[in-house]
Amino acid sequence: MVAPSSDKELRALRRRCASAILAKIPPWLANLYLGGRGLGLRWRSGPASKPALSENEADGLSKVDGGGKEADAIANSDNDNSSDGSDEDVGQQQMLSEIEEGILDVFSDEYCNKHLVYSILELILVRLMPELAEKGVTELWEERLSL
DSSP states (O other), rough: OOOOOSHHHHHHHHHHHHHHHHHHHHHHHHHHHHHSSSSSSOOOOOOOOOOOOOHHHHHHHHHSSOHHHHHHHHHHOOOOOOHHHHHHHHHHHHHHHHHHHHHHHGGGHHHHHHHHHHHHHHHHHHHHHHHHHHHHHHHHHHHHHHO
């Protein structure tokens, strides 16, 4: 796995990740929290959110990365009912955009990622050596060397 080399590949990867997340969420829960009824993750009283990608852009982005059949099926769902399908497709695109901008944007922040990695390392070390939670490293060295 290689880091994306262009903005287009990065957008395609983010869309694929959002599609995979949406595939794991039950539909009723996704409609409740990610739907367009004002119950989304982000505060909606401010300026309007960025518009979702059009179908052509979403199709082009999903073709950049070939894997993820479940994610591609959600991102490019084609229904036989044109009236219901278009409403559902717009809803799907809106939910995908909500996941990309509301959830995945948090992990694009370098400062947040640094603290996340440090917290994970601290959790692992405290689980391996519980005495680190009570005392610092220097205190433990002094205690062990003085014996």
